[in-house]
Amino acid sequence: MKSKKYRDRFGEYLLEGFKSIELALTEQSTIDGIYLEKTQFDRGRLSFLDQIDFPEDNIFIVEDELLQPLYETESPQGVLAVAKKPSTDFDFLWDDSLKQILFLDRVQDPGNLGTIIRTAEAAGYDLVVCGMGCADLFNPKTIRSTMGSVVTMKVACEAKGDDVLPFLKGNGFYVISAALNNSVDYRSMERKQPHVLILGNEGSGIREEILEQSDKNVKIPMHGKVESLNVSIAAGILLYHFGEIS
Known part of the structure; x- marks a missing residue:
């Protein structure tokens, strides 16, 4: 195991x-x-x-x-x-009541993945979608980092962004991507429902073909000489800004 x-x-x-x-x-x-x-x-x-x-x-x-x-x-x-293992198939987990979805593009560190899933549940998100290239949801390090959210949070795995994101946009979802280029300060953007928030790989960010699906790119302003934040930290900031806890 x-x-x-x-x-x-x-x-x-x-x-x-x-x-x-x-x-x-x-x-x-x-x-x-x-x-x-x-x-x-x-x-x-x-x-x-x-x-x-x-x-x-x-x-x-x-x-x-x-x-x-x-x-x-x-x-x-x-x-x-x-x-x-529970079902992690997107089609199985999808239903019309979902309003807040997090899509992860190649988040490869198991600890980051588990922490993000736990944070998404805490911020009121309905579903986490792990695109192709993400760490294994059932890796022991991922499981440990979720602190139990692996059994209480809906998580779809090995999803193809080229299929999932157009489907969600067709169902009225607004797509927000965390990216440095062509982006606005996340604080200037109001919450939109339903929405998909996309976070990318720890080193290279979101793939261009995924970014092409985005309706708006947002960034987190940083001071000093810091160039980037750990993806799980960035996730916490953005999930709580755009999420709506009922």
């Missing part, structure tokens, strides 16, 4: 930590198995399952050292779960 090859083959991924596992069960995600360190079992750390109908046969108590190589966090809680 730490390898994309096997995540894809089995359609499963690893969840780490009590909060993420509890969220997954609450959101009706399919958990195939929970693996708990014996030390944590002895401390009664499975109490959160008392209110959830989870089969005991799918709970495995193992020696602590067997799980140690699998953790991504520096201070692990001593529990892992194997979960079924």
